[in-house]
Every structure is written in C-alpha cells, then in structure tokens.
C-alpha cells in the first residue's frame with residue numbers, strides 16, 4: 110500500500126512526539142513512526158522517566174536512613190523487587206499511554222514500525238504487526254535518538270555486563286556492582302543501586318567525576334557520594350574484563366589504583382551515548398553525517414536534503430530530552446513556513462543525584478576556555494533558612510554575570526531540588542535579566558529559591574543572610 114502524508118516523523122521520543130504534536134496543532138497531516146506501542150522513546154521507556162521513578166524511591170530510602178539524626182528510627186527497609194519493578198513499569202505505562210491518547214486526539218497517524226528512507230520524499234515502514242507499507246511525504250523529521258556507547262574490545266556477551274537499559278530492568282539487586290563511567294547516567298543509576306543495598310564502585314577514566322561540569326559543583330556531589338560508594342576510582346581505566354563463575358574480573362590501570370584486579374557480580378557500562386544515525390537509509394538521501402556520527406543540520410534543523418529535518422540526540426550534544434523537544438518545535442515551525450532558528454541562550458542540564466546538580470547558560474569552565482570575563486556570586490546553603498530546616502546545608506547556588514552589564518549569563522546549583530530551581534536561571538538568561546532584576550524580585554520565604562535572590566544580592570555585597578561586603582566599595 111502506498112500512502113501519502115504531509116509530515117512523517119521517524120522516532121517517537123521527546124523530539125519526535127513534540128514535533129508531531131506541534132505539527133498537528135498547526136494543521137498538518139502527520140504520521141509518526143516508532144517501534145513501540147505508544148510514543149515515548151528512550152526518555153520514557155528506558156531513560157529519564159524510569160530512572161527518576163527509581164531515584165524517587167532511593168531518596169525515600171536514604172531519608173529514612175538519615176531520620177535517626179532527627180530522632181526518628183525506621184527499621185531497615187524490606188525491598189519487594191517485583192512490586193518496585195511494577196511501580197516503575199506503571200509510571201512508564203501511564204505516561205506513554207497518555208502520549209498515545211494525545212496522539213489520537215490530534216488525529217496523528219501512529220504507525221508501530223521501523224522506517225527506512227528510500228529517497229528525499231518516500232520511506233518504507235516495516236510494521237511490528239507484520240507487513241510493510243510505503244509512505245510518501247512532503248517533509249520528514251528524523252528523530253531516531255541515540256544508543257549506549259560500548260567499548261568493543263572489552264564488551265562481554267554476559268548477563269552480568271549491562272547498560273543503562275539493563276540496569277533499569279531491575280532483574281536483581283546484586284551484592285556488588287562496578288559502574289564504568291562517572292557521568293550523570295552512571296551516577297544516577299549507581300545511586301539507585303546503593304539505596305537498594307548494592308555495594309557500588311565507580312571507575313572514571315578522567316581525573317574527576319562528570320567531566321565538563323564546574324568542579325565546585327562536582328566536589329559537593331563527590332563529597333556526598335564518597336561515603337555511600339564502596340570506592341570511586343578516578344583517573345582509572347578498565348583495560349580487561351573476563352567472566353568467571355562468580356562474576357566479572359575487571360583489570361584496572363591507573364596511578365592510584367589499590368587493587369589492580371577486582372571481581373564484581375555485575376558491571377554497568379555507562380560511558381556515554383552515540384547517535385543512532387545508521388541503518389535507516391539516510392544514505393539514500395543528500396543528508397550528511399559528521400565525523401562523530403551526528404546528522405548535520407543548519408540552525409533551522411534542516412539537513413542537506415531540503416525536505417528532511419533532523420532533531421534530538423541524533424544531531425548533537427547535549428543529549429537531553431528537553432533539547433530534543435525544543436529542536437523538534439523549531440523544525441516544525443520552519444516546515445510550516447515560519448523563519449525560526451534554534452539558538453537557545455540556556456539549555457539546562459540536571460543530574461538527579463543526591464545532591465542534585467544543575468546548571469544552565471555559561472559555566473565557569475566555558476568562560477575560562479573562551480576567555481570571557483565574568484563575575485561569580487556564590488551563596489552557600491549553610492546561610493539558607495530553608496536548607497537548614499531540611500538539614501541540607503551542603504548546597505550552593507551561583508550566578509555567573511557579566512561584570513560590566515551585570516547581565517545574568519549562567520546559573521548553577523548543587524543541592525536537593527536543584528533541578529527545579531534551575532528553571533529560574535533559564536528564564537533569567539533568556540530574558541537577559543540583570544543581577545538587580547533577581548535581587549529585587551521578591552522570593553517566597555522560607556524556600557530554597559531565596560538562594561537565587563541572595564546570590565544576586567551577593568553581587569552587590571548586600572546579601573541579607575551572608576555578610577560579604579563588596580571589596581571595591
């Protein structure tokens with residue numbers, strides 16, 4: 110059967126479904142293709158959502174453990190793994206089912222299948238229920254996402270060696286586990302397993318956790334993780350993995366490594382993600398792929414093939430759901446004939462660890478690399494009433510500003526709830542707010558959001574709860 114659609118969207122992740130929904134809202138006839146029963150992609154089925162459901166449980170377990178400090182003793186939690194897995198699966202089912210309904214309400218043709226581009230205006234779809242269908246389109250958006258990166262020379266075909274999808278499947282709670290890679294996914298999933306009772310070790314090749322993030326934030330996180338993890342080995346490389354009856358023997362290489370060989374019941378490999386730009390016929394079009402495997406697009410998200418756009422993880426970093434959705438909307442606006450560019454001033458990044466770490470806009474690292482003159486105002490949470498009521502004074506909020514114009518260029522937070530707080534920074538950066546705007550905006554008391562206001566006050570040497578007079582007064 111040969112069908113025709115105005116817009117075909119390949120991939121139903123947060124990039125693809127956000128694009129399809131906006132296109133339908135703008136009156137386009139849309140076909141959305143994805144192998145799953147409902148839209149959702151990696152984010153909903155095996156990424157953001159299941160990991161955050163499990164991190165919520167981890168938080169509960171951790172807080173129950175800490176409560177003895179406040180005079181409340183809970184017994185050691187008993188974990189019913191089947192029920193926990195069902196909770197996580199219900200969360201995923203509820204949200205993906207909801208996207209299915211939203212898709213129907215918008216009269217989007219949803220095809221459960223796998224698409225292969227045949228040329229600039231047609232594709233073949235292998236349907237999951239069996240059979241194939243050809244579809245011609247005026248425009249297509251590629252939103253095929255990314256896949257876990259692997260180390261081919263090390264990978265073992267063993268159920269003991271898992272990736273993030275395997276970790277989220279929650280098949281068992283191993284006695285001990287090695288997390289290879291100290292990025293946000295490894296740290297989040299490692300934290301879940303620690304809370305469930307696994308002895309977790311982390312190995313990271315570079316000299317510190319979360320390469321790229323500002324060190325003052327990472328140091329707060331590393332200090333909190335250190336007593337919870339069995340070990341955190343930075344500047345250390347995994348050079349060999351062998352399977353034995355009782356586990357995986359891992360050989361490490363690094364200057365400070367105490368035990369060169371260790372055996373782990375499970376190894377979670379989480380060394381990043383690679384774009385999923387192969388195997389669906391992109392070579393049958395003029396669209397190009399760069400050296401790192403990302404599909405090349407212009408600022409309107411258009412590939413070198415004028416009818417085809419690409420968005421999300423498959424076009425570049427940061428590989429984050431909200432970036433994918435925002436790019437999807439830009440692609441659709443352009444297809445609809447509106448002249449729109451993807452040029453955000455701030456894309457927030459959040460690590461849902463304990464404490465959470467979040468940043469947006471310019472970071473101190475980036476300012477240093479690009480030689481941009483900045484002024485940094487840091488408000489330590491020890492001076493925040495709300496943080497003290499939570500017994501969490503280990504956090505920090507910082508604003509990065511232009512010293513001359515006083516414009517907010519970036520914001521970063523380490524502390525519980527950082528992922529929610531960072532939205533204020535995104536708005537400030539996007540609206541070109543200056544330090545005075547934040548300092549004069551009345552923030553509710555007692556909340557952690559006051560730390561943003563007080564950071565701005567620090568810029569003027571006038572923070573109410575921290576005596577730090579301005580040096581050049």
Ligand code: FAD
Nearest residue numbers: 120122123124150151152156157224254421422428429430
């Ligand atoms: P994806 O969500 O990867 O969706 C791509 C879809 O395309 C998939 O469903 C795939 O099956 C489908 N597809 C591929 N090829 C074809 C084809 N030929 N035909 C049809 N369909 C096809 N991001 C955040 O912002 N916050 C988080 O907290 C967060 N946590 C994460 C935790 C984990 C464990 C992981 C793995 C990722 C996490 N991410 C998080 C990243 C986030 O999931 C991705 O950035 C996001 O899903 C990218 O969206 P996308 O639309 O580009 O692609």
